Amino acid sequence: MEEVNRRGRPRSQATHDAILDAVCDILVTGGYSEVSMDRVATAAGVGKHSLYRRWASKAPLVAEAVMNAYGQQSPLLLPDTGDVEADLREWLLGQARYFGVERNAALSRALAVASADDAGDREALDLQLAGPHRDALLRRLHAAAAGGEIRADTDVEAVTEALIGAMLYRIFNRAKTVDETIKVFNGILDALMRGVRCAENVESRGAHRPGGDDRC
Amino acid sequence: MEEVNRRGRPRSQATHDAILDAVCDILVTGGYSEVSMDRVATAAGVGKHSLYRRWASKAPLVAEAVMNAYGQQSPLLLPDTGDVEADLREWLLGQARYFGVERNAALSRALAVASADDAGDREALDLQLAGPHRDALLRRLHAAAAGGEIRADTDVEAVTEALIGAMLYRIFNRAKTVDETIKVFNGILDALMRGVRCAENVESRGAHRPGGDDRC
Amino acid sequence: MEEVNRRGRPRSQATHDAILDAVCDILVTGGYSEVSMDRVATAAGVGKHSLYRRWASKAPLVAEAVMNAYGQQSPLLLPDTGDVEADLREWLLGQARYFGVERNAALSRALAVASADDAGDREALDLQLAGPHRDALLRRLHAAAAGGEIRADTDVEAVTEALIGAMLYRIFNRAKTVDETIKVFNGILDALMRGVRCAENVESRGAHRPGGDDRC
Amino acid sequence: MEEVNRRGRPRSQATHDAILDAVCDILVTGGYSEVSMDRVATAAGVGKHSLYRRWASKAPLVAEAVMNAYGQQSPLLLPDTGDVEADLREWLLGQARYFGVERNAALSRALAVASADDAGDREALDLQLAGPHRDALLRRLHAAAAGGEIRADTDVEAVTEALIGAMLYRIFNRAKTVDETIKVFNGILDALMRGVRCAENVESRGAHRPGGDDRC
DNA sequence: CATTAAACGAGACGGTACGTCGTGTCTTGCG
DNA sequence: CGCAAGACACGACGTACCGTCTCGTTTAATG
Numbered sequence: 068m069e070e071v072n073r074r075g076r077p078r079s080q081a082t083h084d085a086i087l088d089a090v091c092d093i094l095v096t097g098g099y100s101e102v103s104m105d106r107v108a109t110a111a112g113v114g115k116h117s118l119y120r121r122w123a124s125k126a127p128l129v130a131e132a133v134m135n136a137y138g139q140q141s142p143l144l145l146p147d148t149g150d151v152e153a154d155l156r157e158w159l160l161g162q163a164r165y166f167g168v169e170r171n172a173a174l175s176r177a178l179a180v181a182s183a184d185d186a187g188d189r190e191a192l193d194l195q196l197a198g199p200h201r202d203a204l205l206r207r208l209h210a211a212a213a214g215g216e217i218r219a220d221t222d223v224e225a226v227t228e229a230l231i232g233a234m235l236y237r238i239f240n241r242a243k244t245v246d247e248t249i250k251v252f253n254g255i256l257d258a259l260m261r262g263v264r265c266a267e268n269v270e271s272r273g274a275h276r277p278g279g280d281d282r283c
Numbered sequence: 284m285e286e287v288n289r290r291g292r293p294r295s296q297a298t299h300d301a302i303l304d305a306v307c308d309i310l311v312t313g314g315y316s317e318v319s320m321d322r323v324a325t326a327a328g329v330g331k332h333s334l335y336r337r338w339a340s341k342a343p344l345v346a347e348a349v350m351n352a353y354g355q356q357s358p359l360l361l362p363d364t365g366d367v368e369a370d371l372r373e374w375l376l377g378q379a380r381y382f383g384v385e386r387n388a389a390l391s392r393a394l395a396v397a398s399a400d401d402a403g404d405r406e407a408l409d410l411q412l413a414g415p416h417r418d419a420l421l422r423r424l425h426a427a428a429a430g431g432e433i434r435a436d437t438d439v440e441a442v443t444e445a446l447i448g449a450m451l452y453r454i455f456n457r458a459k460t461v462d463e464t465i466k467v468f469n470g471i472l473d474a475l476m477r478g479v480r481c482a483e484n485v486e487s488r489g490a491h492r493p494g495g496d497d498r499c
Numbered sequence: 500m501e502e503v504n505r506r507g508r509p510r511s512q513a514t515h516d517a518i519l520d521a522v523c524d525i526l527v528t529g530g531y532s533e534v535s536m537d538r539v540a541t542a543a544g545v546g547k548h549s550l551y552r553r554w555a556s557k558a559p560l561v562a563e564a565v566m567n568a569y570g571q572q573s574p575l576l577l578p579d580t581g582d583v584e585a586d587l588r589e590w591l592l593g594q595a596r597y598f599g600v601e602r603n604a605a606l607s608r609a610l611a612v613a614s615a616d617d618a619g620d621r622e623a624l625d626l627q628l629a630g631p632h633r634d635a636l637l638r639r640l641h642a643a644a645a646g647g648e649i650r651a652d653t654d655v656e657a658v659t660e661a662l663i664g665a666m667l668y669r670i671f672n673r674a675k676t677v678d679e680t681i682k683v684f685n686g687i688l689d690a691l692m693r694g695v696r697c698a699e700n701v702e703s704r705g706a707h708r709p710g711g712d713d714r715c
Numbered sequence: 716m717e718e719v720n721r722r723g724r725p726r727s728q729a730t731h732d733a734i735l736d737a738v739c740d741i742l743v744t745g746g747y748s749e750v751s752m753d754r755v756a757t758a759a760g761v762g763k764h765s766l767y768r769r770w771a772s773k774a775p776l777v778a779e780a781v782m783n784a785y786g787q788q789s790p791l792l793l794p795d796t797g798d799v800e801a802d803l804r805e806w807l808l809g810q811a812r813y814f815g816v817e818r819n820a821a822l823s824r825a826l827a828v829a830s831a832d833d834a835g836d837r838e839a840l841d842l843q844l845a846g847p848h849r850d851a852l853l854r855r856l857h858a859a860a861a862g863g864e865i866r867a868d869t870d871v872e873a874v875t876e877a878l879i880g881a882m883l884y885r886i887f888n889r890a891k892t893v894d895e896t897i898k899v900f901n902g903i904l905d906a907l908m909r910g911v912r913c914a915e916n917v918e919s920r921g922a923h924r925p926g927g928d929d930r931c
Numbered sequence: 932c933a934t935t936a937a938a939c940g941a942g943a944c945g946g947t948a949c950g951t952c953g954t955g956t957c958t959t960g961c962g
Numbered sequence: 963c964g965c966a967a968g969a970c971a972c973g974a975c976g977t978a979c980c981g982t983c984t985c986g987t988t989t990a991a992t993g
Contacts, residue, residue, distance in 0.1 A: 075937025076989045082939075100400045103979055114940045119981065152480065180399040184315045184392075193456050217479040225470025226479060232452025233445040240409050241444065254441025262478025263433040263442060264368065291968030292958040298970075319948055330971045335950065507942030508984040514944075531832045535974055546945040551976070584912070612831040616748045616824075625888050649911040657902025658911060660889065661881040668880025672841050686873025694910025695865040695874060696800070726964070751953055762966040767955065 078120070085111040086118060090132035095173050099180040102129060126188050129181040133174045134195060142166070145203040151211040152260050158200075159234065159252040166238045167245035176239060197231055204230060226259070294337070301327040302334060306348035311389050315396040318345060342404055345397040349390045350411060358382070361419040367427040368476055374416075375450065375468040382454045383461035395455060413447055420446060442475065510552070517543040518550060522564035527605050531612040534561060558620050561613040565606045566627060574598070577635040583643040584692055590632075591666065591684040598670045599677035611671060629663055636662060658691065726768075733759040734766060738780035743821050747828040750777060774836050777829040781822045782843060790814070793851040799859040800908055806848075807882065807900040814886045815893035827887060845879055852878060874907070 089111035093102045104125060108115045122128040143161025146154050166172045178196065182188035204227040211217045233255055237248055305327035309318050318341060324331045338344035359377025362370050382388045394412065398404035420443040427433045449471055453464055521543035525534050534557060540547045554560035575593025578586050598604045610628065614620035640655040642648075665687055669680055737759035741750045752773060756763045770776040791809025794802050814820045826844065830836035852875040859865045881903055885896055 074991065075935075076939080077991085078938065079989095098400055104981080105979065108940090112940080114938095114942085115981080116941095116983090117939065120938075124981080125979095177400075183396040183399045189456060197456075215481060218477075218481055221474060221479045222467075222470025225467045226474050228453060228457065228467055229445060229449040229471040229474070232449035234448070236448025236451055237444060240405060240413075251438075251441045251444055254438025255445045258437060258442050258445070258478075259475055260478055260480045261434075262474075262476055262480075263437045264476045264478075265431060265434055289968090290960075290966075292960095292970080294969065295958095320950080321948065324971090328971080330969095330973090331950080332952090332972095333970065336969075340950085505942090506940075506986075508944080508986095510943065511984090536976080537974065540945090544945075546943095546947090547976080548946095548978090549944065552943075556976090609832075615828040615831045616746055621888060629888075647913060650909075650913055653906060653911045654899075654902025657899045658906050660885060660899055661877060661903045661906070664882070664884025664888075665877040665880035668883055669876060672837060672845075672880075673876065683870075683873045683876055686870025687877045690869060690874050690877070690910075691907060692910055692912045693866075694906075694908055694912075695869045696908045696910075697863060697866055730965080752955080753953070756966090760966080762964095762968085763955080764957090764967095765965065768964085772955080773953095 082111075082113055082117055083121065086113055086121075086128075087132040087135050090129060091136050091174065094129065094132070094177045095170055098173070099129065099177040102177075104128075126181045126185070129177060130188075130192065130195070133178045133181075136174055137196075140165075140171070142171075144199060145207050147207060147210075151207065151216045152256070154207060155230070156253065156256055158204075159230075159256060160249060162234050162238070163245055163248040163252055166242065167248070172238065172242065179239060197235070201227055201231060229259070230255075298327075298329055298333050299337070302329055302337075302344075303348040303351050305329075306345060307352050307390065310345065310348070310393045311386050314389070315345065315393040318393075320344075342397040342401065345393055346404070346408065346411075349394040349397075352390055353412075356387075358387070360415060361423050363423060367423060367432045368472070370423060371446070372469065372472055374420075375446075375472060376465060378450055378454070379461055379464040379468055382458065383464070388454070388458065392455060413451070417443055417447060445475070446471075514543075514545055514549050515553070518545055518553075518560075519564040519567050521545075522561060523568050523606065526561065526564070526609045527602050530605070531561065531609040534609075536560075558613040558617065561609055562620070562624065562627075565610045565613075568606055569628075572603075574603070576631060577639050579639060579642075583639060583648045584688070586639060587662070588685065588688055590636075591662075591688060592681060594666055594670070595677055595680040595684055598674065599680070604670065604674065608671060629667070633659055633663060661691070662687075730759075730761055730765055731769065734761055734769070734776075735780040735783050737761075738777060739784050739822065742777065742780070742825045743818055746821070747777065747825040750825075752776075774829045774833070777825060778836075778840065778843070781826045781829075784822055785844075788813075788819075790819075792847060793855050795855060799855060799864045800904070802855065803878070804901065804904055806852075807878075807904060808897060810882055810886070811893055811896040811900055814890065815896070820886065820890065824887060845883070849875055849879060877907070878903075 086107060089107050090102060093106060093110065102125060104115055104118055107113075107128070108118055118128065122131065142165035143158055145158045148154055148157075166175065175196070178192060182192040205223060208217065208221065208223040208226060212219050212221050212223060234252070237251060242248065302323060305323050306318060309322060309326065320331055320334055320341060323329075323344070324334055334344065338347065358381035359374060361374045364370055364373075382391065391412075394408060398408040421439060424433065424437065424439040424442060428435050428437050428439060450468070453467060458464060518539060521539050522534060525538060525542065536547055536550055536557060539545075539560070540550055550560065554563065574597035575590060577590045580586055580589075598607065607628070610624060614624040636659040637655060640649065640653065640658060644651050644653050644655060666684070669683060674680060734755060737755050738750060741754060741758065750773065752763055752766055755761075755776070756766055766776060770779065790813035791806060793806045796802055796805075814823065823844070826840060830840040853871060856865065856869065856871040856874060860867050860869050860871060882900070885899060890896065
């Protein structure tokens with residue numbers, strides 16, 4: 068339960084916002100290593116106590132600052148139109164576009180750095196950042212498996228993780244242009260949906276977009 | 284060409300090794316943030332000059348230390364037995380086992396942290412660490428596509444990236460037990476090989492291991 | 500006017516004192532070259548910032564430390580009993596005794612070293628350390644010249660400087676025992692008071708202490 | 716005894732000179748604290764070993780460099796014309812002129828700094844630098860006392876020390892213009908020669924230059 | 932209202948790490 | 963063996979950041 072009725076002067080929302088803004092400014096212009104508590108305090112026109120009153124250290128401060136920005140224009144969560152392949156494609160497209168905006172990429176990267184050298188932070192971050200996507204994917208894929216959209220014996224957890232992992236790796240480590248990213252994402256999804264293995268027998272299956280023919 | 288005839292006293296290999304060893308010791312026992320130039324110098328019985336003479340800062344020092352350890356017992360590269368699925372499974376298994384050893388995981392994690400906040404470092408690291416795996420995967424998959432082991436229209440680059448991304452995400456962000464990791468890797472590979480999509484028509488295909496039946 | 504209402508936490512007098520004490524301790528036990536900012540900070544249980552916040556470098560820090568100790572037990576200033584020769588003798592005696600205490604000599608020597616290689620520091624030091632003595636000597640000698648105690652045509656500035664210079668040279672460069680120093684000081688004063696030149700003519704003057712006869 | 720026939724390659728005089736010149740250059744342009752062994756070695760185009768082979772540390776190196784320059788144009792030693800007052804005046808004048816040349820003052824000052832924080836160095840320096848002057852003064856004054864030029868009961872050691880101390884103090888600590896220095900030196904010598912004390916009785920003595928009358 | 936307790940800005944504080952520089956020693960290969 | 967070059971261990975330098983701690987001042991909610 069929150070302590071609703073604390074005595075004394077209440078914390079100022081303006082101070083709070085000024086701090087988060089200052090952090091985002093520094094992150095975007097200079098990256099995580101440029102952020103220091105002193106610098107943030109000065110930039111926000113705030114005492115250091117007002118930082119430490121709210122956040123235990125630099126990592127959670129940056130985390131909240133990024134999540135705050137994130138919350139205002141967060142990347143697409145997995146939609147549910149009934150067509151699971153279309154939904155996944157839409158989702159991947161959304162991620163590619165979101166992280167194609169440099170500001171978004173910079174903030175998220177900073178978040179990754181912030182949590183990089185503490186296992187607990189890393190886990191917490193994964194929960195906050197990837198958690199919703201993971202949940203949505205799991206739910207959607209389970210439903211798809213139950214509804215006959217995808218194979219019933221699909222290892223939904225594994226596929227979910229593969230999608231998130233592949234997406235994040237691309238975003239953080241190999242990002243170049245959005246178009247290239249979209250191309251890779253489409254390639255991944257195609258492979259995943261129809262499989263890469265050739266049919267052992269001659270039984271052919273229907274052709275798949277894009278231009279999917281089954282010849283091996 | 285190496286400069287063969289450098290003047291003055293040549294750099295000592297013993298000093299070099301002592302430094303790298305000291306870095307690895309600290310990394311394994313305490314993680315990246317415990318590494319400091321002073322600490323390393325003291326632990327290695329070496330002057331700080333001998334560090335800065337060789338490495339510009341902490342990041343490349345840690346990078347070399349880890350790569351050095353890595354070179355001595357590096358994780359399995361993709362084998363080539365003729366059966367691409369078996370090879371991939373073996374490779375994933377090898378990664379799971381390699382990173383299941385805490386020392387290996389700790390060192391690699393440190394490397395990720397070291398390169399986290401500089402784009403150039405990150406790229407260099409990816410090249411050194413993931414590069415050989417990527418190359419091997421690309422070659423193997425292209426050969427498999429050409430040889431009819433996998434579909435000719437497979438987007439090999441995309442699949443390669445998906446595999447590496449999924450693998451690294453699991454290793455760095457969601458590692459728990461080796462067994463769990465192996466299970467997820469197998470699930471990913473199954474999905475990728477045979478596809479997750481149900482045949483739209485009644486044409487069934489051959490059953491796949493493990494227990495793979497195609498019912499949807 | 501002092502800035503009365505400085506904002507922020509005021510500087511701690513305890514910190515200030517701890518630092519000065521630590522400096523004096525090191526000076527007395529080891530001399531100027533043993534003083535290092537790190538060492539002082541550690542010995543005083545203080546952060547280096549607290550040193551650099553107050554003093555720009557080692558020299559003014561040592562200067563203040565010594566002047567502080569000096570202020571607590573400073574050497575005798577020139578007294579004024581009406582008998583200028585007795586006063587000067589008393590003053591020289593006081594200096595000899597003061598610097599005969601090893602601690603006082605060590606601290607003052609350190610001060611000389613601290614200011615040795617900067618002209619500004621040297622001047623400032625001379626002002627602070629020798630200034631009061633110079634002022635007192637000038638005043639006293641001028642009064643004595645006006646009152647007929649000493650020759651009216653005495654170059655008071657020159658005599659003052661000779662006394663201070665001779666005294667400091669003995670103290671810093673040729674100090675052995677206090678007794679020897681006192682003997683030299685007396686010899687200097689005798690010579691200065693009555694002159695070393697023989698009367699050209701036979702006119703003799705009254706005998707002077709100690710044992711002063713005018714035979715040449 | 717010098718080792719005349721050392722085996723192996725003899726030390727190069729050119730190297731020696733290049734080093735001393737480099738030291739003097741740095742001393743004159745930047746002062747003692749600007750001198751570092753590395754800097755000297757580089758400036759002289761010489762290996763550091765060639766420094767340490769010849770001098771144990773910075774202090775004696777600087778000492779020799781300065782003494783070397785000193786030897787080429789050293790300040791006047793006390794002359795002996797038969798008139799002790801004229802000789803002393805000439806000597807003081809010579810010192811004032813010598814140290815009035817900034818280069819000479821700078822080098823000597825450096826020497827003082829070099830020996831400042833070690834008692835042994837200080838003593839050695841005093842011996843080398845002031846020693847010859849002291850000896851000459853002592854000899855001359857003793858002769859003068861014996862010959863009836865000055866009072867037989869003069870404390871020659873004390874007077875010698877007073878002259879050297881007063882001179883050095885002026886030179887090192889209070890140097891402004893040469894003219895001012897000369898004026899002070901003359902004042903000191905006048906006071907010392909004829910004494911500052913008024914004759915208690917009416918017996919007057921002969922007038923002294925400059926303009927010396929005995930009125931009190 | 933007046934009280935009061937917390938928030939607030941400023942900035943001092945003890946620590947620790949940084950990257951540079953200086954000292955004096957050691958180790959190459961060349962002359 | 964002398965010598966130039968330069969690596970080496972050590973340790974001081976002055977700066978920056980961290981997280982804590984006073985200061986004096988402001989600001990609501992409460993009594």
